[in-house]
Amino acid sequence: MIMKLMLKKLEEYDLIIMLMAIALTCFGVVLVYSASNIMAAKRFHDGFFFLKRQGLFAIAGFVVMLVVMRIDYHVWKQLAVPALLLCLVMLGLVLIPGIGGKAGGSSRWIKILPGFNLQPSEMAKLALIMYMAYSLDKKQDKVKLLASGFIPYMIVLMFLISFLVLQPDLGGALTLAAVSMTMLFAAGTRLTYIFSMFLLAMPLLAIKLSRGYHKGRIDAYLDPWSDPAGKGFQIIQSWLALGTGGVFGQGLGEGKQKLFYLPEAHTDFILSVVGEELGFLGVLVIIGMFFLLVQRAMRIAVAAPDTFGRFLALGIAVLFGIEATVNMGVVTGLLPTKGLALPFISYGGSSLLISLFAVGILLNISSGLKISPITVKEGA
DSSP states (O other), X not given: OHHHHHHHHHTTSOHXXXXXXXXXXXXXXXXXXXXXXXXXHHHHSOTTHHHHHHHHHHHHHHHHHXXXXXXXXXXXXXXXXXXXXXXXXXXXXXXXXXXXXXXXXXXXXXXXXXXXXXXXXXXXXXXHHHHHHHHHHHXXXXXXXXXXXXXXXHHHHHHHHHHHHHTTOHHHHHHHHHHHHHHHHHHTOOHHHHHHHHHHHHHHHHHHHTSHHHHHHHHHHHOGGGSTTTTTHHHHHHHHHHHHHTTTOSOTTOOSTTTTTSTTTTTTTHHHHHHHHHHHHHHHHHHHHHHHHHHHHHHHHHHOSSHHHHHHHXXXXXXXXXXXXXXHHHHTTSSOOOOOOOTTTSSOHHHHHHHHHHHHHHHHHHTTOEEOSSOEEOOO
């Protein structure tokens, strides 16, 4: 009887989104272990080091998702501005020596507890979506105006991007820009404003990409074989992993490129491990699950009962879609290396917790909506 009541209660929500999020997360925990156990045994003398941590993050994330899906999503309208301000403060704290944690030359974390660092940029992505959904709902009639409609959003975006560029986290900055511009376009902002901002940003982006390690990444993207043991090493190893896997893969846990050949095998390049161990079919399954997740999120955005819910669901759908697409593009060499994790799958507590938090919001918006695979209509 209790089980029936629980299932009936869950039927109020979009079960496909819930199942996709759970499946991707569980798949990610297994893949993190497969990609990291040898490296963890050598570095930490514990082959289960990353598995235990990612498993705990997954359990905590599922709890967060179950709690958030029961919270009326209109609550986030009241918390949107405070959340954005808090993220701005935290992004500033990241840059302070002794508070911000460094890794790979970047300062992207705040030291919270021994063994646990918080990545404010992950929180900032969701906070910006909440703020824009709240603001676009509040001033729908002004969104086509330049001074009072478009420019205020650009000021907020520039503050966030400036902090991310200083870390440096160019991938996160570009993600924020893409999500915000998509939401503004959907709200009815004139294309001339968006295109003009793109033209203004291009020279600054070109200058940034022509200096420091960004230039090395562009060089590696254009011709990785010019420096196969240096700048081009990571993408070449990724290609070797994907190519070795073939159609069906070498078998789970049987990959060789993760054995100190492929850098960041358990984080940014975990899809390469999928390709080597589970083959092209395994990669297709991952792509299919992300496609279904984003597609259902877009349907929720269309069917949401109010403007705030529509923009909130749209922003989350676009965020998941962009992050997954960019990560896959980087791993296959279609895009320059950007340091973006694959949502739900790559190792990382902050990313996983925020992703499942966002899924909880989507599930709450879906409550009471009847969304079939083909048609969308608002429920009674």
